[in-house]
Amino acid sequence: MGFTVVQECPQCGAAVELDEADHLLRCPYCEVNSFLFSDDCYRFVLPHKAGNRDLIFAPYLRFKGSVFSCDMEAVRYRIVDITQLGVPFKGFPISLGLRPQAMKMRFAQMDGPGSFIKCLLKTQDLLARAERHSAVSDTGEVFHRVSIGEAMSLIYLPLYVENRALFDGITNRPIAGLAREGDIFASITDYHPRWSLTFMATLCPQCGWNLTGERDSVVLTCSNCETAWEAEKGKFIQIDLAVAPGDGPETFYLPFWKMSVQATGIPIASYADFIRATNQPRVIQKAWEDQEMTFWSPAFKLQPNRFLYLSRQLTLVQPALNIDGRLPEKHLYPVTLPLTDALQGITITLAGSAVNKKKLMPRLPDLRLSLKGASLVYLPFHETAHEMVQKDTHVSINKKSLEFGRFL
Numbered sequence: 047m048g049f050t051v052v053q054e055c056p057q058c059g060a061a062v063e064l065d066e067a068d069h070l071l072r073c074p075y076c077e078v079n080s081f082l083f084s085d086d087c088y089r090f091v092l093p094h095k096a097g098n099r100d101l102i103f104a105p106y107l108r109f110k111g112s113v114f115s116c117d118m119e120a121v122r123y124r125i126v127d128i129t130q131l132g133v134p135f136k137g138f139p140i141s142l143g144l145r146p147q148a149m150k151m152r153f154a155q156m157d158g159p160g161s162f163i164k165c166l167l168k169t170q171d172l173l174a175r176a177e178r179h180s181a182v183s184d185t186g187e188v189f190h191r192v193s194i195g196e197a198m199s200l201i202y203l204p205l206y207v208e209n210r211a212l213f214d215g216i217t218n219r220p221i222a223g224l225a226r227e228g229d230i231f232a233s234i235t236d237y238h239p240r241w242s243l244t245f246m247a248t249l250c251p252q253c254g255w256n257l258t259g260e261r262d263s264v265v266l267t268c269s270n271c272e273t274a275w276e277a278e279k280g281k282f283i284q285i286d287l288a289v290a291p292g293d294g295p296e297t298f299y300l301p302f303w304k305m306s307v308q309a310t311g312i313p314i315a316s317y318a319d320f321i322r323a324t325n326q327p328r329v330i331q332k333a334w335e336d337q338e339m340t341f342w343s344p345a346f347k348l349q350p351n352r353f354l355y356l357s358r359q360l361t362l363v364q365p366a367l368n369i370d371g372r373l374p375e376k377h378l379y380p381v382t383l384p385l386t387d388a389l390q391g392i393t394i395t396l397a398g399s400a401v402n403k404k405k406l407m408p409r410l411p412d413l414r415l416s417l418k419g420a421s422l423v424y425l426p427f428h429e430t431a432h433e434m435v436q437k438d439t440h441v442s443i444n445k446k447s448l449e450f451g452r453f454l
């Protein structure tokens with residue numbers, strides 16, 4: 047489970063607790079749902095006990111997600127959970143310790159009182175550092191590295207200056223002496239912070255019906271006009287939705303992104319191109335030369351090995367299913383992985399599918415992908431004692447993995 051955030055319901059003002067990665071605020075008091083949207087990653091502040099003092103907020107960059115890397119031998123992966131001070135100032139505590147776990151954070155109000163210090167640490171540098179400290183070091187050259195399904199955020203620690211000392215605003219204890227008078231933080235203060243959080247009403251832009259989703263959903267659906275919506279720049283944008291019909295009320299539906307891309311560097315336009323590029327031990331059929339290649343990815347967070355397995359299996363199979371089903375009323379698994387993340391995963395799927403890794407991996411740095419089209423496809427699964435099974439494609443997923451994925 048991630049960190050807890052407290053936010054007032056924009057409708058009735060009641061305090062509601064959220065997980066750090068939640069998007070849908072469901073108020074248990076007035077029952078109004080609001081979708082949380084910000085252009086950039088979430089920003090949180092730890093609660094202070096400093097009264098009316100002038101606060102300085104020190105930034106800590108946090109990353110939690112799966113990191114994949116491709117070397118000559120294999121696609122390697124690990125789950126990374128790291129929080130690091132975002133500015134090279136020695137007076138600030140080097141880490142937040144257990145505070146984010148132990149305290150309830152709030153979304154930062156950057157136009158409110160206090161000065162916010164700029165975060166100078168870049169995500170890529172944070173991940174590279176995590177890599178160096180990791181026990182599983184990569185063997186040899188890494189041709190491609192990407193993070194998928196991440197919760198990226200900035201956490202601010204409240205501090206203040208008194209009697210030439212820097213104080214921790216949570217404990218009110220001095221943490222560092224300051225050598226000189228005056229505003230020593232002037233050069234690293236963000237004077238025009240642009241970040242803000244928008245609360246969007248969860249009404250279907252097409253028919254006005256209530257959109258539905260889970261607290262960690264990144265796509266909401268309308269059961270009335272059977273549409274799916276993703277937030278972009280504070281507005282709901284419709285996404286292409288398809289449902290492969292199941293065979294009964296007990297069917298479960300899991301969401302997948304089906305993507306077609308323009309690939310250069312490693313040119314893959316048709317399914318036959320893909321079979322050749324990944325050296326599949328299969329005789330290429332003539333029809334495959336004209337069959338447009340589509341890449342598949344789970345549209346939900348999963349442990350990296352399961353994510354890679356499902357992406358690879360469905361991409362290899364190229365499911366040709368009847369997709370004119372109705373949007374089911376129940377057993378609809380939430381979309382928790384945005385399309386942008388699924389797109390990042392295409393290179394990993396390609397690398398993971400390669401039979402001859404030594405041949406493909408060194409070509410990965412040349413690969414350029416641009417999205418031509420994408421749709422969200424719900425595939426029917428039936429439940430067995432331990433698994434969810436998709437009978438048309440023979441892919442299956444352990445039920446425990448699905449549960450675990452909700453907490454990634």
Ligand SMILES: [Zn+2]
Nearest residue numbers: 055058073076
């Ligand atoms: Zn409310």
Ligand SMILES: [Zn+2]
Nearest residue numbers: 250253268271
């Ligand atoms: Zn609608």
